[in-house]
Amino acid sequence: MNEGSGGLGRLGTIVGAIAAPTSLITALLYYFGYYHAYWFFAYFRVNSTVLGFGMADYLMRSLDALWIPMTVTATAGLLAFWGHDLLRHRIAAGTRLPALRYLIPAVAGLGFLLALGGLWSTFTGTFLNRVLTLAPLSLSVGVTLLAYALHLRRTFAVGGPSSGEGGADSDGSDGGDSDDGRDGDGDGDGDEPTAPAPAPPDAPSAPLSRPEWAVLVELAVVFVLVGLGLVWAANDYAASVGVTRAQRFLNGLPDYPSAVLYSKDSLSIGAPGVRETRCDDRRAAYGYRYDGLALILQSGDQYVLLPYGWTRADGVALVIARNDSVRLEFGPSPSARSAAARSHSC
Template identity: 30%
Template sequence: MQAALAELAAITAVLYYLGWIRAAETFRYFGVDVGILGLSSADFVLRSPPTAIPVIITLNVLTVAAIELHRRVLRGVLASIDRRRLRTVLWSITCLTSTAVVVLYVRFEEWGSRLGVGLPLLLTFAAGAAAAARRTPAPGRLSDAFASAALMVLAAIGLLWAFTLYGAQAGRHAARTFYDELPSRPAVTVYSDRLLVLPGATWTAAAKTPASSAYQYRYQGLRLLARTPDGYLLLPERWRRGDAVYLVALGDGVRIDLAGRN
């Protein structure tokens, strides 16, 4: 029971992290800090499936493929290789991959960024090769336990780093998709009893609205980006990256109308 709860907690933590990374990168594209949206932990978890499901499917496929490859091919090949020679090869692979990770990380902007998730997975691969190259740890020896724990941490860091890069990439893709589909997003009309500064929106004075209206100004040409605890984040329908995003707070003198697009 405890093991199942621990696994559930770990999965939930990963889903939350992926959802947070995806949302943060999506709204960063529009110059908005995700913190002002007031999203809960459940909101981030619910936003994670588009990012998490491909990762889970890929990991399961790779795991099954690796098990089958080891059972059908590698087990016999490894049994025929001298253990000392095999460890030498594995240590050589570890040194090469570790050096590559360090060099690519130091020159990340020039070289490392081109690999995407390949760079952190290279770190995980290096940790796995080192673990396979080590002799069987002696029971109770502190140094062996420390080395095993350090390799596990490095492998986990590589996977978490890969999740971060993948989640950020998914967030940027979602933002670009939102931008491309901006004209078809819900149209927003803002009614206000005072003049608002909303460049990019078209407004109509009281002379062109019904006399009985409680609002003096009507603003159109806006699209909904997100709902916040304090109001709505709005974009001009011709918004370009770098332009302002408007936070229109709800109050007694403001009304927001939303209309879907056909």
């Protein structure tokens, strides 16, 4: 019986009994979506917790943060399974693979170095922390390689196929006449029965079976370390995607539709590029108008507006409560108005 596959199935049953897969996946998507939103709005100096995001908002943002990590992880996992299956079938067919005696130590050594570097990077800054997701991926890949090297040693190096020297049959006889003078039919002349020949010293011994609890503990530790490394990597990537999306939004800000903000009372907006106009008509429902703004997001009861002149040095973002005292009117973007003005010029 394969201890790895049996223990993995048993571990899956235990994990499934503790946490339903759907709940676990939803929690992870919420977590990654939260960090995506947090770093996106933090780029504009807005704390995302004041925007009243709901579960659906975070789940939608998590897809943007996890698309590439899930694709890369699934592809790497599929290639690893195919490679292992090819190796297993070649050995099962009796093909000798001398490279295994070098492959197993090499995989174990590489896994140890990567796992050590990833663990060290969790406690102090190393060169691995300077590259996005490199430290957590070192931990996950290193632990996976160590576990796989141990699996190869247990499965192939110890329990591999062996054949006797000199064309001996599987029962240990050489197929010819015996050396003790007995006939081929096994009738002797009263000779004493000889003791069976001892096994050669280099014959592989059967691997000792381990108790189920040891298999489960080993798989659980591997699962936890690999899982934490992948969550750590996905978290860093989600934060990076949030910042990248904010920078891309800022670069395309001149092409976004303008949002003219009307308010019953003065909002005293002093952001660069925002113009306040007071309406002279006393019968107007909204006495103040603000131009030079673009809408980033409307979430719950909040509007998030950004001035077209926003800069990283001194720019401010506006969070306006959504109620009857304000309204928005959308119009052409500044770039569209500039193009229209040029087309109508003489």
